Amino acid sequence: MVEREPSISEEQLHAYIDGQTAGDECAAVEKWLESHPEDAARVAAWRAQADAIRSRYGAIASEPVPRRFDLAKLARRDRRWSRLAAAAALLAFIVGGAAGWFGHEFWEGAGPSRNVTAEAVDAHKVYVVEVRHPVEVPGSESAHLSQWLSRRIGYPVRPPDLETTGLNLVGGRLLPSIAGPPAAFFMYEGTTGERFTIYSRRTSAPQSALRYRAAGVVGSFSWIEDDVAYVVSGPADRARLQKVAEAAYEQLETRQQTGMAKEPHVARR
Amino acid sequence: MLPEQVFSFTQRLVRGGMADGFRQGIQATIPALRRYARALTRDAEIADDLVQDTLVRALRSEHLFHGGDIRSWLYTILTNLNRNRLRSLSRRPAHTPIEETDAPDASGPETAGRDIERALAALVEDQRVALLLVVLEGLSYREVAEVQGVPIGTVMSRLARARAQIRAYLEGERPPLRRVK
Numbered sequence: 001m002v003e004r005e006p007s008i009s010e011e012q013l014h015a016y017i018d019g020q021t022a023g024d025e026c027a028a029v030e031k032w033l034e035s036h037p038e039d040a041a042r043v044a045a046w047r048a049q050a051d052a053i054r055s056r057y058g059a060i061a062s063e064p065v066p067r068r069f070d071l072a073k074l075a076r077r078d079r080r081w082s083r084l085a086a087a088a089a090l091l092a093f094i095v096g097g098a099a100g101w102f103g104h105e106f107w108e109g110a111g112p113s114r115n116v117t118a119e120a121v122d123a124h125k126v127y128v129v130e131v132r133h134p135v136e137v138p139g140s141e142s143a144h145l146s147q148w149l150s151r152r153i154g155y156p157v158r159p160p161d162l163e164t165t166g167l168n169l170v171g172g173r174l175l176p177s178i179a180g181p182p183a184a185f186f187m188y189e190g191t192t193g194e195r196f197t198i199y200s201r202r203t204s205a206p207q208s209a210l211r212y213r214a215a216g217v218v219g220s221f222s223w224i225e226d227d228v229a230y231v232v233s234g235p236a237d238r239a240r241l242q243k244v245a246e247a248a249y250e251q252l253e254t255r256q257q258t259g260m261a262k263e264p265h266v267a268r269r
Numbered sequence: 270m271l272p273e274q275v276f277s278f279t280q281r282l283v284r285g286g287m288a289d290g291f292r293q294g295i296q297a298t299i300p301a302l303r304r305y306a307r308a309l310t311r312d313a314e315i316a317d318d319l320v321q322d323t324l325v326r327a328l329r330s331e332h333l334f335h336g337g338d339i340r341s342w343l344y345t346i347l348t349n350l351n352r353n354r355l356r357s358l359s360r361r362p363a364h365t366p367i368e369e370t371d372a373p374d375a376s377g378p379e380t381a382g383r384d385i386e387r388a389l390a391a392l393v394e395d396q397r398v399a400l401l402l403v404v405l406e407g408l409s410y411r412e413v414a415e416v417q418g419v420p421i422g423t424v425m426s427r428l429a430r431a432r433a434q435i436r437a438y439l440e441g442e443r444p445p446l447r448r449v450k
Contacts, residue, residue, distance in 0.1 A: 045436045050404040052385040057308040061300040075328045
C-alpha cells in the first residue's frame with residue numbers, strides 16, 4: 001500500500017513542537033512521525049535544542065530584579081530641561097484647550113496629593129498676605145536657607161531660580177504638617193507684588209502625575225516623586241502658574257540627580 | 270524628534286492617570302526581558318545595559334503606545350536596540366568579544382550550556398532573534414513576525430535555518446556524541 005495520509009511539511013513540524021498546532025493537526029503530525037524516523041529525529045533534535053536554551057537561560061527570569069531597573073528612577077534620570085523647553089509649544093496648545101474650564105474648576109484627578117495640596121494652599125494663603133514677616137530666612141541667605149531646611153525636612157532641597165518667569169526669591173520657612181514630617185516652604189515675588197510659593201515635604205503617597213487645582217483665587221500644581229511631594233501655588237491664573245510650576249518642576253527634579261542648581265535670584269527688599 | 274522630547278512633562282500632566290497601568294506592564298516584563306537579552310547577547314553586563322536602554326526608551330515613548338501587548342512592544346524595542354548595537358560594533362575595527370570563554374573546565378550541564386551558547390553565537394542575528402522569541406519567550410509566530418517586522422513566512426524560514434544550523438553545529442563541530450545502538 002502506498003501512503004495515503006496527507007504529507008506533513010517542515011513548517012508543520014516546527015509549529016508542532018512550538019505548540020502552535022491545532023489539536024487534530026497534532027494527531028496527524030504524531031502519526032506521521034511514527035512512520036518517518038528522519039523527521040522524528042529532527043523533531044527530537046529541535047526539542048533538545050529548545051530544552052538546552054531554556055535550561056541555560058530560563059533561570060534568569062526568576063532572579064530578583066536589580067535595583068537599577070527602578071522605573072521611577074529611570075524615568076526621572078531621563079528627564080531633561082531641554083525636552084521640556086521643546087515642549088513649550090505643545091503645552092501652550094494643551095493649556096489653551098483646557099482654558100475653557102478655568103476660573104472655577106477644581107480639577108480633582110483622583111490625586112493622592114490632595115492632603116498635601118490642601119496644607120500647602122493653607123500655608124500659601126496665610127503667608128502671602130504677610131507684609132513684614134513673610135519668611136523666616138530671607139532669600140539673601142539662600143545658602144543657609146537650603147542647608148537648614150534640608151537638614152530639617154530630611155532630604156536636599158534648594159529654592160529654584162524662577163527669574164525666567166519674572167519671580168525673585170523672598171525667602172523660606174519651616175512648617176509643620178498634619179502628617180508629621182515638616183515641610184520646606186519658599187516664597188517668590190513678581191514685579192507687581194504677586195506671590196508664589198513652593199511647598200515640599202515627605203509623603204508616603206505613591207508617585208503621582210502633575211495635578212492642577214484651583215480653589216477661589218489660589219491655584220496650585222502638585223506632584224509626588226520618590227516619596228517627596230511638591231506643591232507650587234499662586235494666583236489662579238493657570239497659564240502663568242503653569243510656567244512657574246514647569247520651571248520649578250524641572251529644577252527640583254534635575255537637581256535631585258545632579259546635586260546642582262543655580263543660585264536663585266533674590267528679591268531686592 | 271519633537272514629539273518624543275515633549276512628553277515627560279506633558280505626559281504626566283495630561284495622561285498621568287494612565288501612567289500607572291502602563292508602568293506596571295513594563296515592570297512585570299523586566300524578568301523576561303533580562304532573560305531574552307542575556308540569551309541574545311550572551312553577556313550579563315551588555316544584556317542588562319540593553320534592558321535598561323529598552324526601559325528608558327519605553328518610558329520615553331509612552332505616548333506612542335496605544336494599547337496592545339506591552340510585552341511584544343518591549344521585545345521589539347530591545348531587538349532593535351541590539352541590532353543597532355551590533356551595527357555600531359561591526360563598524361568599529363577589530364575587538365570582537367564573542368568567544369573567549371572557551372576554557373575547557375566544568376562538565377555535565379555546564380558543558381551543554383556552553384555548547385548551546387556557542388551554537389547560538391554562530392547564528393545570524395535575525396535567526397537568533399526568531400528562535401529565542403519562540404523557544405525561550407514563548408511568542409507566537411505572528412507575534413515574532415510583528416517584532417521583526419516581517420511576514421510570518423520569513424519567521425518560519427529563519428526558525429528553520431536556525432534549527433538546522435544549530436543541529437549541524439552540535440553534531441558536527443563538537444566531538445560527536447554518538448550512541449551505540
